Amino acid sequence: MADAKREIERKYESDDSGLPDLTGVGGVAAVLDKGVVELDATYYDTADERLAAAALTLRRRTGGSDAGWHLKFPVGPGVRDEIRAPLSDTVPEEIAALVRSRVRDDELVPLVRLRSARDVRHLVDAEGALLAEASVDAVTAERLGGRGGAAQWTEIEVELADDGDPAFLDLVEKRLRRAGVRPSKSPSKLARALEQTGGRRPRKDKPAPQVTAGDHVLAYLRAQRDVLVDLDPAVRRDIPDSVHRMRVATRRARSTLRSFRSVLDRAVTDPVAAELKWLAGELGVGRDQEVMAERLTAALDALPPHLVAGPVPERLASWAQARRGGAQSHLAGVLDSRRYLTLLDTLDALLADPPLRKAAGKKPGKVLAKAAAKDLATVSALVEQAIDVPPGEERDVAVHEARKKAKRTRYAAEAAAPALGGPARSLTKAMKSLTTLLGDHQDSVMTRLTLRELSAVAHAAGENTFTYGVLYGREEARAAQAEAELPRLWKEIGSTAAV
Known part of the structure; x- marks a missing residue:
């Protein structure tokens, strides 16, 4: 069965300097090294990229603690609801139903493959409670179906812990900006991958002028x-x-x-x-x-x-x-x-x-x-x-x-x-x-x-x-x-x- 999770995160451009020291930011008592996790995700969409145009992402991911199918709905800037279902070879029905109003009779096909080496840090308070997870992701993107090329980049991602105060991310961002780290120009890895591998950057068309x-x-x-x-x-x-x-x-x-x-x-x-x-x-x-x-x-x-x-x-x-x-x-x-x-x-x-x-x-x-x-x-x-x-x-x-x-x-x-x-x-x-x-x-x-x-x-x-x-x-x-x-x-x- 699918379950839901509210995801609040921010993404940043990264260079070779990696993650700045975040100790002391907003009550962070320690930054714990959790090692590197290898993630492998295939993103699905219709051939004309209807889900991407609506800022929806559907992926099948292996690796990490949450392997399975993930469907993400935008809620606001940096906020998404993630629907999860267990790993399977085909799109689970409970996930497919949630995109049916857009997909209808069309087929969901593999669109992009993203492989990430995620270097994970846990930001914890004085009692050891998790405040946020910060990671440096080395990403390799490959356009599937013979429709494009490949791309590589590195980004920093900071995800708020469950039930955390979003204001904490403001403090982290302030520290990151002082260290020269800037917010990512793309709202998601998929959006960046589509843009850099021969696809289009998902965006809604501007409304036509109303004359008549x-x-x-x-x-x-x-x-x-x-x-x-x-x-x-x-x-x-x-x-x-x-x-x-x-x-x-x-x-x-x-x-x-x-x-x-x-x-x-x-x-x-x-x-x-x-x-x-x-x-x-x-x-x-x-x-x-x-x-x-x-x-x-x-x-x-x-x-x-x-x-x-x-x-x-x-x-x-x-x-x-x-x-x-x-x-x-x-x-x-x-x-x-x-x-x-x-x-x-x-x-x-x-x-x-x-x-x-x-x-x-x-x-x-x-x-x-x-x-x-x-x-x-x-x-x-x-x-x-x-x-x-x-x-x-x-x-x-x-x-x-x-x-x-x-x-x-x-x-x-x-x-x-x-x-x-x-x-x-x-x-x-x-x-x-x-x-x-x-x-x-x-x-x-x-x-x-x-x-x-x-x-x-x-x-x-x-x-x-x-x-x-x-x-x-x-x-x-x-x-x-x-x-x-x-x-x-x-x-x-x-x-x-x-x-």
Whole structure:
């Protein structure tokens, strides 16, 4: 099974002088010589180097204490999450799944071989605890597949100990700089190897200038596609909030296709929008349950002890855990499905050859403003309907529909903001306030449904159901409060929201 480790390190150029003395830096009491380790790593990628372009590295390494498969995701400057799996002849499935959104049906092939003689030093404090590992690596890089040459260099690497303070690396760097050692120009050994053995240095292309309405719409849509691809491995790893963010990107992409039909031909985009709706629904299986569990747990914690009767906390925790496990397994199946991978391919094809209509070539101001204004008019009608109908199921439905269209209007305003500036940003802010209020109302509706289900199960088990009734009443009050707040908020929005 694969495991994960947060890696915080810095790399430096090195000459024949080697590693300066680091004794006394940031509490370093001793520098222990751990000898030389021979490392042999083969890096894998697609033929067109998709992983390298995204600053991902996938390698099979022998030698050292952590031989095996390593997949590294960038987190920030000098910070990466490393996923490890045991040594095997082929890429382990748990590793392959984490790059599937980029690799898809292409093959992962050996790209570069790096052999390093690593001269290791441990930086320890007065009690012998490890602060960091510093090494001088003599590297030989070989481009594989007959596509390039070879290169050699020496570098210094300083890796922070687990749970160490990153500020310690600042102190080490200060000492290294005083000794004439400078940070490496390449973010990783692989990046340097690709550059020096006939490949290209991985870097993202600069965004094209946004001149026309079509440019703005496609830029926003492309950003959402990129978020989907980037978040895929985070969702598979069950990183907090990743499902929510991926679902939002899916909705933004779908809303873009629906709001800007004057820019993109709906005969081509409607089927794509339908598939995005499907994906959002599948992602919602886990996300809606997560929101529900958090809401119920917070509500239960807020109750005075005398209002908690029976094993309510235990039943709620058991319900949440069972639903969460099932949802995660379901999501893994969705992300491995042919339907999902085809959707990613379809988005790529649409962006590469967009079905532009006449309005796409016009200046963005009027085109984008007209689309956002049309969405806002729809929201206005739905909000007025929600205010007018009496409380009950009909109002619940009207509020939910208004919320969905308010989200769509918000995303249209976001897409238009680079062209329209302040008015679009004001509309975005207004729709965010509206969706927050209406979202709390919808969460209350769904929470009451869940409470009825939990109460029925508890009753069948002979448990006291009093607390479920208390929670249900409080949720009714929250919904009523949101309904009472809606007219005031909508009046306030009506006086400021325009594009």
